[in-house]
Amino acid sequence: MILENTHILEISDTADTKDDRENLAFAAEMIRRGGTVCFPTETVYGLGANALDPAASASIFEAKGRPQDNPLIIHLDSPDKIEQYCETEGNAYLPKIRPFMPGPITAVLKKRACIPDVVTANLESVGVRIPSHPVAHAFLELCGVPVAAPSANLSGRPSPTCARHVIDDLYGKVDVILAAGESNVGLESTIVSLVTDPPTLLRPGGITYEMLCGALGEVAVSSAVLSEMKPGDTAVAPGMKYKHYAPRTPVFLVVGEDEKVLAFLKEKQAEGHCAILCFSEDVPSLGKELVADIGAKEDAALHAHRIFSALRDTDEIPELQSVYVHITEDKSGLNLAVFNRLLKASAYHILNV
Ligand code: TXA
C-alpha cells in the first residue's frame, strides 16, 4: 500500500508546546480512524495502529513487510490498564515488575478476547509495554485505545533510533510520523514472559537480567537470546527466528585481547572495503576513516544508544564488503542486550582472534 501522503509532524521531546498538542491530537485521531502512526519511545521508534482494530493492525504488517506469524506488542499509557487487556488475576510476577513500568520492558501475559488474533499471531498471550517517553505517553493517553506497535523499520533492518531512520524506511507507507529526537536507550525493550514458571527472559534490553532477577528471583533465559535457532525449533519469542538488524553488508564480530583485535582490524583496513565499529580506546590506532566510535569499552549504555545507528550508516558506504565490530567478552548488564542484537546482525559470525 502506498499512501499519497505521509504527514511528518515535528514534535519536541517534552511534548508540551501548543503545536505539540495539536500534532499529537491529529496523530491520535489518525489512530482512532484506523490509520498508522510512527512515534518515538525511549527504546526505539514504533509503528503504531489501533490494537483493537484488526484491519488497522494488519496494515502494520503490510507497511513493514513483516511476516504475519510474528506477533505485535501492545502499548498503553498506564500499567493500571493492563488488566483490561490481559488476564492478570493470580499472576504473582506482574506486581514484582511493576516498579519498572513505565520503562523499557514488555511483559508477556495471557491475553483477553478483546485483543484480535491478528495482533498476537493467534497466540494466547500478548506482550504489553508502557513507554516512559513523554511523547509516547502523551500520544497513547490521547489515543485512548491500546496501540499495537513493532519497531518502525522495514522488516529485517536495524531498528530506528531517530526520525530520519523512520522516514528512510517508511515514508509513503504510513499516515503520520511524529518526528522527535533520538531514542535514549537505543535498543528495543526487554521482553519477559510472565506466563512461564519461573518467568523467562525472551529478549534482553534496558531492564537487565540482573534487575529482573532482583525483582523476580529466578529467571530462565530463552535459548534464543544467545544461540541460533535450529530448523524445527519453536521460537518462544516468535520474532527471534527471523533475520534481524542486518545492514546490507555482512557483519563480523571480533573478540579477543585488545592488542590482537587491533592488529586484526588494522590488517582488514589495509585490505580495504571494510567499515569498523569499535570502542573509543581503539580510535587512536585505527583513525577515523570508515571507523565508527560506539563509546568507551566499559560504557555499555552508550554502545546500546549508538549501535543501530552505526549499523544503518554502513548502508550509505559504497563498495563495502564487510563490517567488523569490536565486542567485549563481558555479558553483564546492558552488554547482554548489545551482544544479542549484534549476534543477530552478524548472523552469528564471531571471529575469535
Ligand atoms: O522497545 C520495543 O519493544 C519496541 C517499541 C516500539 O516499543 N517494539 C518492538 O516491537 O521492538 P517488535 O515487534 O519489533 O519486537 C517485539 C518482539 C518480537 O520479536 C515478537 O516476536 C515478540 O516481541 N513477541 C510479541 N508478542 C509475543 C508473545 N505473545 N510472546 C512472545 N513473544 C512475543
Ligand code: MG
Ligand atoms: Mg523489531
